[in-house]
Amino acid sequence: MGFFLSFLLRTDYGTDTWAFMNASLSYRTGISLGTVMVCANVLLFLVELIWGREYIGPGTIVNMLFIGYVSDFCTMLWNRFLPQWIFQAQPYRAAVFASALFFFLISVSLYMNSGSGLSPFDAVPKIISRASHIPFFAVRICWDFLAILIGILAGGALTIGTVIIALTIGPAVSMIGRAMRH
Secondary structure (H helix, E strand, C coil), X not given: CHHHHHHHHHHCCCCCHHHHHHHHHHHHHCCCHHHHHXXXXXXXXXXXXXXXXXXXXXXXXXXXXXXXXXXXXXXXXXXXXCCXXXXXXXXXXXXXXXXXXXXXXXXXXXXHHCCCXXXXXXXXXXXXXXXXXXXXXXXXXXXXXXXXXXXXXCCCCCCHHHHHHHHHHHHXXXXXXXXXXX
């Protein structure tokens, strides 16, 4: 996920809502994306640890600690070794975005359906839904829009790609989950 996230960030067309929020905070504070993601994850992990232990597994820890740093590392590589026009000039920029989006959605879907644990960002809406009896999809939409709001307040510019990802990640996770069960 961090590998494909780095391409999404470089094209500047948008990312998932969690990365949008954290990238906005990273830009505002000057702290690396990886470090911002770890700090934000640790805060939410406390909620997961207290009220959602069943969602914790090895995937939780890997997601919490490495996605942002893998993205930071890959971005450094792309900045150093790839021609920057592929991230800026059309139609290359759109092709990089579309390809990265496709593989990012697949990687997120595989991770979320693997049963290896959920990141705190993904677990908290499940915890809220269970405690409030509000349908998960409604809680998740509100949760994603809260992340977008925080990102905007931190100075991030909302893009069409973030909106597309916010609207497609749920169906992609469900579709791949059904395929994995068959």
